[in-house]
Amino acid sequence: MTEDARTAEMRTALNGTALATRRVLLVEDDPALCTVIGLTLEAAGMEVTAAADGETALKEARTGRFAIVLLDLLLPALDGLEVCRRIRQTSHVPIIVITALDSTGDVVSGLEAGADDYMTKPFEGPELVARIRALLRRSRPQSDGVRRIGDLEIDAAAYRLRKAGRDVQLSAMEFRLLLVLSANVGRVLTRDVLLDRVWDYDYIGDSRLVDMAVKRLRAKIEDDPSNPTRVVTVRGVGYRFEPG
Amino acid sequence: MASRVARYRSRVVVSAVAAAVACLVLLAYHVISNARRVAFVERSRDEAALVLAVFSGDDSRQAVENIAEVGKNIGRVEIVAVAGRQVATSDARLDINTVPASVRVDRQPHELRAADARGGLRYLVVGGRTLDGAADVYVFFSKEKLDAGIAALRPTLALAWLASVLLVAALLQWNARRRMRRLAAHHERERRFNADMAHELRTPLAAMVTTASLIDDAGQLPPNLEGPLRVMVTQTRRLKTLVDNLLEVARLEAGDHDLHRELLSPAALASALVRAGGWRDRIDLVLDDSVVVSTDRRALVRVLINLMTNALHHGTGRARVRISREDGHARIDVIDDGPGIPADEVRGVFRRFSPSDSHRSPGSGLGLAIARENADLLGAELSVQTIVGIGTRFTMRMPAVDDGVLTTSVASDGRHLETPMLPDSSTGGRTTP
Secondary structure (H helix, E strand, O other), X not given: OOHHHHHHHHHHHHHOOOXXXXXXXXXXXXXXXXXXXXXXXXXXXXXXXXXXXXXXXXXXXXXXXXXXXXXXXOOOXXXXXXXXXXXXXXXXXXXXXXXXXXXXXXXXXXXXOOOOEEXXXXXXXXXXXXXXXXXXXXXXXXXXXXXXXXXXXXXXOOOEEEEOOEEEOOOHHHHHHHHHHHOOOOOEEEHHHHHHHHHOOOOOOOOHHHHHHHHHHHHHHXXXXXXXXXXXXXXXXXXXXXXX | OHHHHHHHHHHHHXXXXXXXXXXXXXXXXXXXHHHHHHHHHHHHOOOOOEEEEEEOOOOHHHHHHHHHHHHXXXXXXXXXXXXXXXXXXXXXOOXXXXXXXXXXXXXXXXXXXXXXXXXXXXXXEEEEEOOOOOEEEEEEEEHHHHHHHHHHHHHHHHHHHHHHHHHHHHHHHHHHHHHHHHHHXXXXXXXXXXXXXXXXXXXXXXXHHHHHHHHHHOOOOOXXXXXXXXXXXXXXXXXXXXXXXHHHHHHHHHOOOOOOEEEEOHHHHHHHHHHHHOOOOOXXXXXXXXXXXXXXXXXXXXXXXXXXXXXXXHOOOOXXXXXXXXXXXXXXXXXXXXXXXXXXXXXXXXXXXXXXXXXXXXXXXXXXXXXXXXXXXXXXXXXXXXXXXXXXXXXXXXXXXXXXXXXXXXXXXXXXXXXXXXXXOOOOOOOOO
């Protein structure tokens, strides 16, 4: 994917100005579930493309025309986690994994593979629509200025992050997390606040979403991710973005 | 499941120990009761065995020969005395007169016990009348010889004892291990079955629940189908609750806890749950916003949701949630004005599928059990007070964190945050510039 295509996709994911805002890639091998989710999302004004297996899903995802991916973790042949990882290698698109197993291990490995949120079967239609809308919700920078913190250069308008002059690839949600954290340098943000501001969860969300996204963000912006100096943990409370 | 394995293991250990002790007691009894007999048999084949002949007849010479003949079969024979008279002996130590006069000899067919004045065993004399003879032939041991025999036997007995204990222990251990392995394999199969079942069950259920939402949103339904479809929608939701609860119970059983403590405001959590449940006009909230706890969000949500659902089911449709501070603790009350719980059912109210829960409501009968088990995980007390005809109050208490932690050092409510990137309340890509 070219740099322009990446930026365009990132804009799509964050900005919601393109038509593709409503285009959902649904990766689900169960035909009945696929049909009713399709109907539900279409009723909510979205456009759904279905893929019944991992290979098809990757092929579709590579076109870069989707605003969001709904991904079942248990797929025939190519495993859902692997699909998630491979999409993440080339794309910023928000990914919601759908899992039938809500054991800790499954959820965490989904988030580690780069998913931004998860839903456990069975879920209600309106719940799914609300989650998709929350992740697609349009974010608009108040200023188009470039924010510089230490060796990080955050260009909110271009959805671009440079670290020591080099481009760093973030997923849409990681970028959103970075924007919220860096707008509050030196202040502790609780997981609730981050869940609310980044994921649009009203207090009840799963704080592991925050922890795993912070982990992924650190891997990309910290000099030594195991000894973070930018996004530091305030034990039992939340996270703080350190100046410079 | 894990607790069942633990219970089973302790049962195996207890019965193993009991069996080992019983074996030891039997063994010791056997050893002691055999000691003398063993000593005699051993010693009578010994060169040192003595034959004491006591004659009562006239034909002394013949008797002596007979004795010598008999003696050949049982060891070395020395004639110590004939008809009360001492005779020549090859060993000067063996003098009949060394048997004290006070020794009383009881005559038995094959065993004579010689006891000393205090009744303690002093001599053991075994024998009887010889064939074709007028003589009684006895084999005679002193107490010292008996003791020496038993002392020689002791290390052997101790080794045998140790060996049998080890053998019993090894056998029990082997048996227990075999059973544990079978149990562990069974547990693993059960866990995998649960996981597979969860998946197989949840996917069609997800399709049904999503369909139910579509039917809800369909607006006008064909009149002949409206009734059946409503039943299907309601029952699908009921099934969803049941499956969710069963899987939650399975998760609790499996020990998949993974608690993450964080600072939380129970008041904020309760009002978010009420908003999410659409219960704003059914649940009154009386909240102290300043109460902060350090706890696991998911588990606390499980407790609150189940208590609230229970209160709405069992009450008149309205309930109250009160959050307050009480001597260093956060106190959460969930109160309904329902019929109350009869006294004989209160104790079992937190049990899974407890009769009081299942017959009072169309719920799954698991809600209060799930609330209790999650409260236990958090180390919180969960209690119930009920007055028949007035209502029921569930109270949860857990240590509160010193207030001010969240409100002063942390931007917890988001009111004072810099949030330049954040959206207006647009949805689904409809933009509001």
